[in-house]
Amino acid sequence: MKLILALCALVALAECIKVPLIKGKSARQALREKGLWEEYRLKFPYNPTGKFAAQNGVESMTNDADLSYYGVISIGTPPQSFQVVFDSGSSNLWVPSTSCSSQACQNHNQFNPSQSSTFQTNNQALSISYGTGSMTGILGYDTVQVGGITVQNQVFGLSETEAPFMAYMQSDGILGLAYSSISSDGATPVFDNMMSQNLVSQDIFSVYLSPNGQQGSVVMFGELDSSYYTGNIYWIPLSSETYYQVTMDSVTINGQTVACSGGCQAIVDTGTSLIVGPTSDISNINSWLGATTDQYGDSTVSCSSVQSLPAITFTLNGYSFTIPASSYISQESSSCQTGFSGSSDSLWILGDVFIRNYYTIFNRENNSVGLAQVA
Numbered sequence: 001m002k003l004i005l006a007l008c009a010l011v012a013l014a015e016c017i018k019v020p021l022i023k024g025k026s027a028r029q030a031l032r033e034k035g036l037w038e039e040y041r042l043k044f045p046y047n048p049t050g051k052f053a054a055q056n057g058v059e060s061m062t063n064d065a066d067l068s069y070y071g072v073i074s075i076g077t078p079p080q081s082f083q084v085v086f087d088s089g090s091s092n093l094w095v096p097s098t099s100c101s102s103q104a105c106q107n108h109n110q111f112n113p114s115q116s117s118t119f120q121t122n123n124q125a126l127s128i129s130y131g132t133g134s135m136t137g138i139l140g141y142d143t144v145q146v147g148g149i150t151v152q153n154q155v156f157g158l159s160e161t162e163a164p165f166m167a168y169m170q171s172d173g174i175l176g177l178a179y180s181s182i183s184s185d186g187a188t189p190v191f192d193n194m195m196s197q198n199l200v201s202q203d204i205f206s207v208y209l210s211p212n213g214q215q216g217s218v219v220m221f222g223e224l225d226s227s228y229y230t231g232n233i234y235w236i237p238l239s240s241e242t243y244y245q246v247t248m249d250s251v252t253i254n255g256q257t258v259a260c261s262g263g264c265q266a267i268v269d270t271g272t273s274l275i276v277g278p279t280s281d282i283s284n285i286n287s288w289l290g291a292t293t294d295q296y297g298d299s300t301v302s303c304s305s306v307q308s309l310p311a312i313t314f315t316l317n318g319y320s321f322t323i324p325a326s327s328y329i330s331q332e333s334s335s336c337q338t339g340f341s342g343s344s345d346s347l348w349i350l351g352d353v354f355i356r357n358y359y360t361i362f363n364r365e366n367n368s369v370g371l372a373q374v375a
């Protein structure tokens with residue numbers, strides 16, 4: 001570990017700030033394979049915008065059953081490794097701890113504070129609510145390594161209890177990349193510390209999510225890499241510095257407005273897999289696609305119709321971002337699901353289904369998001 005880090009520093013820092021992301025199974029897929037999904041869905045109704053309920057900064061709620069892109073970080077001295085979801089839709093870093101006896105902690109890596117010489121805590125309590133349950137624990141401070149960047153004195157959550165469904169998450173914890181204004185306990189987010197400790201050459205990070213089933217997804221800190229995109233980067237100013245929230249002008253199919261008529265608010269969220277919008281708008285899109293919605297809220301189309309489905313255009317700051325059917329339909333065994341999910345909230349979520357089409361730059365220098373067609 002030490003040797004690799006030293007080499008990175010000598011050779012090319014740029015090679016070291018890229019954190020490869022793995023596309024794993026989501027909790028939803030794991031549950032489905034075990035035949036438990038429908039039971040869970042009924043017990044814990046899906047509430048994707050549950051994470052956006054608390055705008056007052058007391059609780060930033062993240063996560064749903066679909067988190068699936070994760071990468072490795074380490075915490076402590078000597079380093080203890082964890083897989084975390086890099087989530088632009090929340091702001092806290094947390095991992096399981098050895099004081100946690102929930103089932104979800106038993107099948108994940110646990111941070112052992114007594115094994116780290118640099119660990120400190122004041123035992124402040126932390127609680128983060130999810131659509132499907134909650135995580136509670138305490139705050140600690142330690143050295144955190146992310147892709148060769150070493151952040152000193154990073155505050156993070158050590159879980160003591162975790163909701164049952166987290167046992168089905170592949171990642172151990174979550175690394176939130178949004179603004180501190182929505183961080184539980186006001187805990188300073190990792191990227192804020194990277195900026196204030198001068199660990200990044202520019203106050204930006206960028207994300208490339210590879211198409212389904214392919215390797216190569218990355219999150220990059222302090223840099224953008226032009227090999228991931230083609231054409232221009234289109235910049236959209238944020239309308240709120242909480243999530244990466246922007247104003248969406250409309251959603252259209254073949255020039256006809258099908259949703260977000262008159263404008264709406266949307267967030268760019270790597271931690272949500274689908275595109276989420278208000279129920280009536282999403283129903284409208286799904287009916288344009290000829291999709292039927294089952295009792296669990298999943299909308300499916302006949303797989304044989306995918307070829308003929310239209311592209312859908314999301315207009316942001318006057319720029320059109322069009323995604324083809326091949327990117328918004330996913331095949332799950334014999335059924336084909338649309339990537340559009342309804343919620344009771346007015347806020348739209350442009351999740352992985354959208355982001356896989358656009359190399360995304362989160363710009364903290366001027367509070368904007370840049371989108372460029374993936375190469």
Ligand SMILES: *[C@@H]1O[C@H](CO)[C@@H](O)[C@H](O)[C@H]1NC(C)=O
Binds near residue numbers: 367
């Ligand atoms: C933000 O910075 C980028 C890159 O420097 C620039 O091209 C863009 O116009 C700026 N966007 C806004 C909204 O100010």
